[in-house]
Amino acid sequence: MSDSTLHILNRGPNQPDLLQHLLDAMSEGDQILLIEDGIYWASEHFAERFLLARPKVLAADAEARGLTNLSFETVDDGDFVELCVEHRRSVSWC
Amino acid sequence: MNSFLIISRCAPYGSAAAREALELALACALFDREVAILLLDDAVYQLLPDHNPSAIGQKNLAAMQQSLPLYDVDKIFICQSSLETRGLVTEALALPVTPVDPQGLKALMRGYEAIINV
Numbered sequence: 001m002s003d004s005t006l007h008i009l010n011r012g013p014n015q016p017d018l019l020q021h022l023l024d025a026m027s028e029g030d031q032i033l034l035i036e037d038g039i040y041w042a043s044e045h046f047a048e049r050f051l052l053a054r055p056k057v058l059a060a061d062a063e064a065r066g067l068t069n070l071s072f073e074t075v076d077d078g079d080f081v082e083l084c085v086e087h088r089r090s091v092s093w094c
Numbered sequence: 095m096n097s098f099l100i101i102s103r104c105a106p107y108g109s110a111a112a113r114e115a116l117e118l119a120l121a122c123a124l125f126d127r128e129v130a131i132l133l134l135d136d137a138v139y140q141l142l143p144d145h146n147p148s149a150i151g152q153k154n155l156a157a158m159q160q161s162l163p164l165y166d167v168d169k170i171f172i173c174q175s176s177l178e179t180r181g182l183v184t185e186a187l188a189l190p191v192t193p194v195d196p197q198g199l200k201a202l203m204r205g206y207e208a209i210i211n212v
Binding site: 025 | 204
């Protein structure tokens, strides 16, 4: 297991400071997963904020909210579990 | 899990979040776990000196804060930019704190087994 962190973000553009802290806290090899209201960050409008990071998006939450034209790859609940297992630690930014 | 980083982002008294973060830190310490606190955003207001919440019917958080060193919770980190945007300096705060910049934040995240946002 690599010494990496899964950063789970469940708040939307209402809380820009939260995304900034998450991005500041990221090291190489870390992964972002956008869930719940966090999926709104996956819209094309915000894509540049993530620079080189390639967040993953929980499909059910994006579908539920009708967000299409996602800039990033979606994952299902099984992938969510795998992401948690693959990373040494996970942190929920909420 | 033996080491915990507790992240607090809320000002005191407006919600229970600040108290809950302190309670969690003390609980970790009671079980002899290594624990550190990181204050981000409005949480930097938790360390203003001279709280007096009696008129709003709440318990003063200062007593709990001052008990942290007694339980060996002496690692309190604070976001440098959160301080600056609120016009605060570390010298004016109620406890000794270590300011962190984004580079320090990255290192902090890797130094703990569990990271909890309260």
